Amino acid sequence: MEAVLRSHCDEQHPHQAEDFHGKHEENGRLSAGIKKDIEKLYEAVPQLVNVFKIKEKIGEGTFSSVYLATAQLQTGHEEKMALKHLIPTSHPLRTAAELQCLTVAGGQDNVMGVKYCFRKNDHVVIVMPYLEHESFLDILNSLSFEEVREYMFNLFKALRRIHHFGIVHRDVKPSNFLYNRQLKQYALVDFGLAQGTPDTKIELLKTAHCEDQQEDSVHHSVQRSVFGERNFNVYSSTYQENSSTKLIKQSKMIDVSSRKLVTKKKIISTKAVSNGAARKAASACPSNLTCDCYATDRVCSVCLSRCQQVAPRAGTPGFRAPEVLTKCPTQTTAIDMWSAGIVFLSLLSGRYPFYKASDDLTALAQIMTVRGSRETIQAAKTFGKSVLCTQVVPAQNLRTLCEKLRGTHSSCMRSQDEVPSKAGNDSALPDKLCAPEPLGKQIQQLKSFQEGDGALEMKATDMKGWDQVPDEAYDLLDKLLDLNPATRITAKEALLHPFFKDMKL
Structure with a gap:
């Protein structure tokens, strides 16, 4: 550490107290809550005071908080870094496994690496390179088709890298794949939910998985089903129902x-x-x-x-694969490829989030509205699950669906005066679809949404290549959203798909 970073308590910097107060003066423009969080972090891990100036809080999740900080290099320059503070209740094995994922697989092929790690008692801070990045939602409908192709190519490179080491990320989504549009830089981040395949090269993931299974068996009575x-x-x-109770119909x-x-x-x-x-x-x-x-x-x-069945359900709603939703005990790297398919679906349709369900049952029903009920039921049988559906829901043509939602379909090309532009932050499925309703009603809502004002309007001059999307794009999407994880395309295969035929690995 001393060989790279210049400590604020070195002889060249005798005014440690002034520097410390300087941090808090900079934080004066921050909200009182964030300012307090930064102060607490300095108190919990005092080593940080001598090395970093924490500028702001840039992210917060269930298991960690992320801060932007600058570090003084020996060359005299400052370097921006991201500090990830893991919550003290994180299991030590889980923390160690995340670190091992970063150190073994990270640092190349668009996978975030790790620079340093600080620990004080049960507080752990992982220091990583900081990548300035755009909000996926802000740029979604301004991306050209070629940018989308490059985005997906680089995402598959990252997934190929981690899958090679037997790492299942389990939470692939746009906010975990940082993208600097100007520099064309990418980084897959957040391995806090990662698990290992049976042949994983990350030894600590094997241990962490065993620990998770033991916890599941101990707490099976409260396991989410x-x-x-x-x-x-x-x-x-x-x-039997008695006079003091009644059941809601x-x-x-x-x-x-x-x-x-x-x-x-x-x-x-x-x-x-x-x-x-x-x-x-x-x-x-x-x-x-x-x-x-x-x-x-x-x-x-x-x-x-x-x-009782015990299976991992980690991940973000809307990005969970069918085998996760149905609690299949055997889950592979294929669940990451499904999530990548949902990201691709959002990029092609211009809708994010594409799926927005309140629970796993609704999420599965929403998948059926796009991929078909018979296909979903048949696929579930391949991994030992029985899915019941009260009606037959046909699978939709992916090109037609995406073009209608984006507004590049011939039937959706209208003048700007006729159709108001729709913001890109809406789910592709209407909000009402997220509420428990008969599947037939959900299908009708989706159809009316696609054919009505829900379609995005685009002028011919603003197409950015969206009027010439090749069939290969939808063929790849179809293979990513394969309901059967055993036949779903892998990251290595995806990079060799004709959709990327002129791109260098």
């Missing part, structure tokens, strides 16, 4: 996450019958019986007797 269901296993199979297409049990006097205690007792009682249920609780507000003995 597929489709975001609440835990209704607190009632025995002989539970459900439609045929149920959002199981919104089930509620209403009482006139007080909520029934969930401790009345434990999960263990309910499952023990249900374990005597004959295995040849079929479930009779579908679309009802109870859990039958057959369902109670089934072993």
